[in-house]
Amino acid sequence: MSDHPPALDEENVLTVPEALRGELLLRRGGAVPNPPPRIDPSAARRVRDRLEEGRAAIERMLYHLGSDPRAVKAARAYLNGEPDPRGAAAVAIVETHVSRGEDLDIWTRTWAVENAVAWVDAWAVEHGPAFAACAGAEADGLVVEVDKLSGDYVLKADGWTQKQLPWATGPAGKRMRALLAVADESDHAEAVERLAGHRGTRQQRLVVSFLVPSRQEWVEECVRERPKRDTDASNLLWCSLGSDRQLARLRGANWAHLGDHEVSLEILLTAAEGIGPALAPHLAAALEETGYETRDYVYGAGFNASARRAISQVLSLLPSDEAFTIVADHIDRPGGLAALTEMIERFPVRALRLLARRSESSEPAARLLSAHLRARPELRARLAELDDQARSAVEAVEAARVPEAPDGLVPKAFKKAAKDAAPGWAPPALLPQILMRGREHALPEAATANLLAALGKASPKRSPAGPLKEALDALDPASLARFGWALFEHGRSVGEESRTVWTQLCWTGDEETMRRLGAMARAATGQSHIKMPLNGLEVLAASGSDVAVLQLHLVADKARPKRLKNKAGKLLNQVAQARGLTLEQLADRMVPDFGLDGADGMTLDYGPRSFRVGFDEQLRPVVYDDKGKLRKSLPKPGVQDDPELAPAAHRAFSGLKKDVRGVAADLVRRLERAMVQQRRWSTDDFRRLFVEHPLVCHLVRRLVWLHEQDGRATTAFRVAEDRSFADADDEALTLPDSGAVLIAHPLRLGETAAAWSELFADYEILQPFPQLGRPVDALTDEEGAGDRIERFSGVEVGVGALLRLERQGWRRDAAGEGGVQTSIRFDSPNGLTIILDVYPGFPVTAPADWEEQTLDSLWIADHDAYDYGTKKSKATFAGLDDVTASEVLRALADVVDDAKA
Incomplete structure (x- = not known):
C-alpha cells in the first residue's frame, strides 16, 4: 500500500502514501493526489440550466413575506447579475431545495452532492476562486425553513446559530478547500484577502479557517475561541490545526478529544498532516474509546471495527517511537496487525x-x-x-528459531501449492513455527503457506484426505496445536470471519485446545460475540475425544446463553448416539482422572517433606501432612524444601483444584439425580466407572449402595477405604459379578436406614448430598387414586424458588402466547409425566420480571405430550413408585417452605 522508498535511515517526516491521498482534505503545501483537482468548466452551464428551469419557484420563495429581507435582497441582486457572494449562496440553497423537491431536513441542510459541487465550480468559472470561497463562507449562515404562520418554505439567515455546518463539512466545502489548496499564488492570495471580510461570527471564522488553513493566525484565533466539542465546528478545527502547540493549548483547555463524530479517516488523516506526531496520544485515547465491542455501529453513531482500523492506519504514518508503541500495543485489535506491518516497512x-x-x-x-x-x-x-x-x-x-527442514523431510502434500492460496490475513511469518516430529526441524514458510491453504478446506464433518492426514502426522502435535491456536486468536483479533479461523482447529487442535474452547464457551455472557463460541462447539463435537466431550457436557450444564446450552446438548446427543449410549452413560465415561494415583489421591513431594491430597464430601481437595493430620491449606515452598520439586508440586496442587472444581458440582448433582431416578448400572460398570475411578471413588465411599439380583433380591453395602465392600454390620461383603447396582434411597433401606446412619456417624463420613437423613413423604390414599393433587394449590411462591426445581430434573414447559411459560414438568422413571401449573407464569426470556407465582394444580399424564383438559388421561398418581412420589412431594414442599421463610 505504501509508496515510501526502502531507505534504512529513520524517516522523521510524515508522508501520506498516494493510496491515501484521496481520503485527505487538501491543504496548501501538503500532499496532493495525482492528478490534482481542477475546476469543472461545464459546471456553470449545468447550474444555469437548473436556474432557468426552477426560476419561477425560486422567485416565489424569495418574495415570501416570511423570508429574511437581507438574504432576499442579496439573492435578487445575484439573480439580476450582480456578483454578490451572499446572494450567490442564497440562490444556491434555494435552488437546491426547489430542484430536489425532497424533504427539507434531508436536502436543504446537507446539500445534495451533485448540486453542491456544481455550484462551487460554477462560481469559480464565472467569478473566480476568490468569489467562490466567499460565497461558500456565507452558505452555512443561510437556511430554508418552514414558516410558522403560513407553513410555506422561506429563506432565513440564522444558520450560524445552529450546530450543523452542512456546506463546509459536506462535499461543497471539501471541494472549495481542495481548489484553493492547488490554486495559483495570485488566486489564493486574492481569496485570502477577500475572505478576511467574511469572518463575522465564531462559526463563520471556523469555516474560513477550514478553507484556508495556511492562515495560521486565523486558526490561532479559532483555537482561543474553542468551538463546542462533538459538533461540525469541532470537525473543521481538527482539519485546520497546523502545530502541536495549538493542540497543546486545546488539550490544556480539555478540548482536544476525538469523539464519536470525529473518528473518520479523512479527518484523522488531515489532522495528522497538520499536527504531526503530537497527535499520537489522542489517537491512542480514541483507540481505547473504540474498545467497546458491543458498540460496533457506523460512523457518527458509535465506534466500530472500521473506526479502529482508520485510527491504526493513521497512527502507522506518524514517524515517532510513541506512535509505533501505540500501534504495537493494539496489535490484537482489528486493523492493528496490518497497521504495524505497514509501519515496520515504512x-x-x-x-x-x-x-x-x-x-x-x-x-x-x-x-x-x-x-x-x-x-x-x-x-x-x-x-x-x-x-x-x-x-x-x-x-x-x-x-x-528452529532451522527449516530440508526438502527431503517436507511431506509431499505441503510441497505443492494448493489451488486456493493461503489467506492473506494470516502470513506464515507472523505465526509460530510448526515443528516436524523430533522437533529438530521446522516446516518451511512456503510449506506452511500450503498448509494454511489446505486448512481453508477444513470441515468438522469431513476428515482430512489421506495424503494430507499423512502429512499432518509428520508434524509435532504440540507444535501444530500451538500454531492452530495462534491462527485462531489471530483471526479473531483482526476481525476475520471466514470458516478457516475456527474449522482448522478440528485438524490442528489437541486436548488443551479443547479445554480452551470449552472455557471460552462457558465464559460467554450474552448474545454479543456468541458466534465464535458456537463454532467452537462444532470443533469439540468433531474431535470426539474424552476431553472434548467433557467440555461439551460442561457447556451444556454451565453456559449462560441458552443458544450455547441448547447447541451443546444437541451435539452431546449426537455423540452419545454415535457411541450407542445415553447422555447419562456418556457423562459417566467422561469424568477425567486428573492424574490422580489411585484411591489415595495425589502425593505432593517437597523433598524433605511430603503431603497427601484427599477430597471432602464435595470433592474439594484437602491436604494431609506426612503424619496424616489434616491441614488448612497446602503450605508454600520454604527455603529448606527442594527448589525444583516443591514449586512443581505446589503448582500441580493449584492446577488440580482448578480442574476438579469444574466437574465436582456436576458429578455430585448427577449422582443425586441418579438416586432420585433410581438409575442402575451393571456390576462391571459400577466397579470400572465408580469404584476404581481415582476421583469418583471419593464420593462412592460416602454413599450407601444397593445390589439387585434379577430385579428382586437386594443387598445394601458401602465401599470401604480399600475399595472392598461391607454391609450395615461392617462385615465384609462379596459383590456378585452379575446383577445391577444403584444408589440407595432411604425408602429402599427400610428399617436398616438407622443402622447405616449410626455406622456413618461412627466413621465420621459426611455425605455429598442428603441420603440417609433425607426427608421422605408419601401420597394419601385419595391422592394416589386420582390424577390431581391439591395440597399445594393456591400457595404464592417466588419464581426463583420455583425455577430451582430445574436442578432436580424438572423442566420448563414450552412457551405459550406472548412467550410466557405457565408450567413445569418432571418425568418419572416409568414414563409418566407430572405437571405443575402456575399463574400468571413467567416470560421465557426474563422470568425474574414476574416474581410472584401462584401454584395451581399438580397433575399426572401418561405421556409428555398430553395437555390437561383435551382428553381423559388414564394415569393416576398410584402409578408412581414410592421413591418418585416422595421426591416430587418433597421438592414442592421445599418450594412452599422457601416462600414462607
Missing part, C-alpha cells in the same frame, strides 16, 4: 529498535522481529547501534 530501523525491546515479553513482537530481519538482511549492519539489551533480544529471537 520505518525499518525504528522497527528494529522497538521490536527488539518488546520481543522479550511479546511472542507476536518476537515473530515480527524475526520476519523483519529475514526480509531485510541489510539491517544486520545496524545491530551495532542497538543497546546491549536490544542486541541480546535480537540474538535470543534468532537463536529460538
